[in-house]
Each structure stands twice: as C-alpha cells, then as structure tokens.
Amino acid sequence: MRWNEGHRTGPALAYFENTEHGTLPVEVASVMVKRLDELGPEDLDLTRSGGLDRYIANLHDHYPTMPADANGEIVRFRRTAADI
Numbered sequence: 839m840r841w842n843e844g845h846r847t848g849p850a851l852a853y854f855e856n857t858e859h860g861t862l863p864v865e866v867a868s869v870m871v872k873r874l875d876e877l878g879p880e881d882l883d884l885t886r887s888g889g890l891d892r893y894i895a896n897l898h899d900h901y902p903t904m905p906a907d908a909n910g911e912i913v914r915f916r917r918t919a920a921d922i
Contacts, residue, residue, distance in 0.1 A: 839882065839893070840911045841901045845869045852915065864915040874908045881912060 846869060851861040872881060874897070879890045898904060 839877075839897060840913055841874075841897070841904045841908055843911065845911050845913045849918070850915070863918045865918050866913060866915045868912075868914045870912045870914075871909050872912060874904070874910050875906055877910075 845866060847866050850864050850866050852864045853861050870881075874894065877890065877894070879885070882890070882893060884890055884893060897910070901908075904910075
C-alpha cells in the first residue's frame with residue numbers, strides 16, 4: 839500500500855526499508871486505488887485479527903500527513919528473474 843507515489847504497471851525498482859539490500863528489480867503486476875477508510879483485510883491479504891488496524895497505524899507512521907480518507911494504491915509486484 840502506497841500513498842501519493844503514482845505507481846503504474848511494468849518494470850520498477852523497489853526499496854525495502856530496514857534491510858541491508860539496496861533497490862531490487864521488480865515487475866509491478868497491478869495497481870488498485872482504494873480509499874483508506876474503505877479497506878478490508880482481504881484487500882491486503884491480511885488474516886490475523888486486528889491486522890488491518892495495525893497495518894493502517896503503520897501507514898500513518900510512514901505517511902504522517904496522510905488523511906484517514908486518502909486514496910491509496912495497493913501495489914502488487916513480483917521480483918524479476920534478474921535478481922534470483
């Protein structure tokens with residue numbers, strides 16, 4: 839889930855915070871825009887009880903100015919064969 843970043847399908851470089859890796863090549867398979875206050879656990883493949891609330895709290899930590907009714911992007915991607 840991203841906010842105000844303008845992702846689109848196709849090749850991209852992904853950066854994962856709190857890791858030793860730099861950027862990794864990925865293929866963005868889909869980008870779905872959905873309002874944050876309309877998200878359900880199934881939108882983010884969350885299965886634990888309370889997982890959605892924790893996820894949204896983490897989003898607000900990452901994007902402190904993001905409003906509760908913001909449009910976010912659910913970005914689905916896969917690592918490309920070049921980095922395997």
